Amino acid sequence: MIMRIIFSLAAALLVATPALAGGNDWVPPVTDAVVQKECGACHMAFQPAFLPARSWDRMMNELDKHFDEDASLPADKAKIIRDYMTANAGDVVTKGRARKYMQWVNPGATPQRITANPDFERKHRFADKVWQDPKVVTKSNCPACHMGADRGLYDDD
16 A cells, blocks of 8 residues: 555656656756857847757858848857857757657758747747737747746746
């Protein structure tokens, strides 16, 4: 009887552990100060786990035309960001939401928009009025709906 209770408690703890860490809607948060400062100056510093390393590499090669903006950086800062993003990319870190996102990325593809991923699109099928809300404006404004986005938490806020 006691063994059954212990087994049940252990099983419950194993099931609860992912939920405590954000479960399937968790991605490792950005911990690099340069990434937070430089990328976060214009938008939320997106977690690298949402794109494969080759996508981050391409993005860093094209900072002069970063989504129609010139986001060029000094070489030393660009290297820090590139190294961090590629080392923590979704095809390298495979836990939580990153695993789901990467299964939708075609091998060899270099997607540039996290919001174009079919997993994102499936979970964000909202009426146009949601995207037109002045607090939201764009699909890439994750913190508008996910209060813990900067910490890698994307549960349904």
